[in-house]
Amino acid sequence: MLSDLDELPLYDLAVIGGGINGVGIANDAAGRGLSVFLCEKDDFASHTSSASSKLIHGGLRYLEHFEFRLVREALAEREVLMVKAPHIIRPLRFVLPHRPHLRSAWLIRSGLFLYDYLGKREKLPASKRLLFDAQSPLKQDIVLGFEYSDCAVDDARLVILNAIQAREKGAELVTRTECIAAEVVNNAWRLTLKQSQNQYQIRAKALVNAAGPWVEHFVNETLKLKSPYKIRQIQGSHLIVPKLYDGDYAYILQNEDRRIVFTIPYLNEYTLIGTTDRIYQGDLQQVDITQDEIEYLLAVVNLHFEHTLTQADIIETFSGVRPLCDDESDQPSAVTRDYTLAMTLIHETVPLLSVFGGKLTTYRKLAESALDELSVYFPELQAQWTEHEPLPGGEYFKSLDGLIRGIQLRIKNIPLDIATRWASSYGTRVWQLLREVHSLDDFGINFGYGLYQCEVDYLIEVEWAQSVDDILWRRSKLGLKFNNNEVESLNDYLQDVLGHQQSKIA
Ligand SMILES: Cc1cc2nc3c(=O)[nH]c(=O)nc-3n(C[C@H](O)[C@H](O)[C@H](O)COP(=O)(O)OP(=O)(O)OC[C@H]3O[C@@H](n4cnc5c(N)ncnc54)[C@H](O)[C@@H]3O)c2cc1C
Structure with missing residues (x-):
């Protein structure tokens, strides 16, 4: 039902997109006193922001592309984010096997020296040289x-935590709600939103386009304006395999094409392998790994490790599209990973701010920059606040072990794996x-693998969960374990509860 202009709620800011950038901006803005609305057409983090390599990193390889601004900012953010969300972000050591024909030891040492000192580093230890012995899982000819x-980081949870905090600061956030049109009427944006079969409208003084891979499409097709930049859609894919080696180390493997591939310890039992860089032109809604990418990733790993992986070892794969600002680089892997904010003024006074590119790691700084750009239109904007305030769950957090012990004290005989996961x-x-x-x-109904009704109810009530995938793939990673029957019984429960909730609202 579309209403008269005067009847529509008027917000300071409307944000399109519930990935890390949209939610980060909404959170920052709400905490600075703006009234904020955010819509996400699917679930929070259901696209690029849950398909990352799950690293909060400076980006060692970006040094080769002289991205010093980005690397400095990202290195410093590691320390800020570790304190803000210590439960979902943990320090990790990376091992870089030396392959002299690809990069000289001198070049790597210089790069690591810069990496150690370019950005603020107080908590994380510095780099060092290694000699591998016979215990190394690497091929025996790799000695240095x-x-x-x-x-x-748990990427999807980083998004959810920002969404929770934004709501606690007063923002209104809705999922499964697509912005299908927006135009400026009487000096404000009027947005038309589609939620299931219903449409409704809201107004906002400023619009932020954080639609990720859809950023250019949103300007050109939804707003019927001209996008200030083009994006390069670069697919990146990952494999999940059973734990490839012991020890809590990630490896950064150099390939013959000068790209790098990570192997990262994942959820205690697995190794995450990624990623690739390929130009993507398919359906953005459903991005799947290609056979070429699978073979590429397996080949790089098999070139380095004694243990040979085959396709039969692959437990799961996932793919995402990086919405990178087009800098006309020849190679997909060389396109800048830095972000660009583009301001468009409609009728000279009503702002549209579009976000091109960006990293999970720099989302908080990106949000601060976005608010800087918008501050001209909101003179009442309060001071920056996100650097020191913990994200939900990071408050009064002393240590993971301490919290696990606290849970064990509260719930007698709770299995350790549940206490640890919680x-x-x-x-x-x-x-x-x-x-x-x-x-x-x-605890209520047991859905399997430590997922009980009390947790599912919490996820519905507090974390916007509405579907099996919301719970099993984004708010937890239990999807790696559930079989079809278990998925179905969880789905039946959700239908029951959410159907019931909807009929109560009706
Ligand atoms: C393979 C890969 C590995 C990566 N690894 C890392 C890493 O290790 N560390 C790191 O820091 N960064 C990494 N990144 C980068 C990082 O993941 C992205 O920069 C970031 O997630 C982009 O977030 P976003 O909010 O811009 O986009 P998205 O997460 O895609 O969010 C955009 C959202 O907008 C919604 N939307 C679009 N149109 C509309 C509309 N009309 N109405 C409502 N909603 C709409 C979409 O549904 C989507 O959810 C990686 C990226 C990839 C692809």
């Missing part, structure tokens, strides 16, 4: 290497999940 620090997913917000749970008897 280097070690340096970055961090691993502590590292929810941080200190686990006490909210456990508000009415005092013993194992209060």
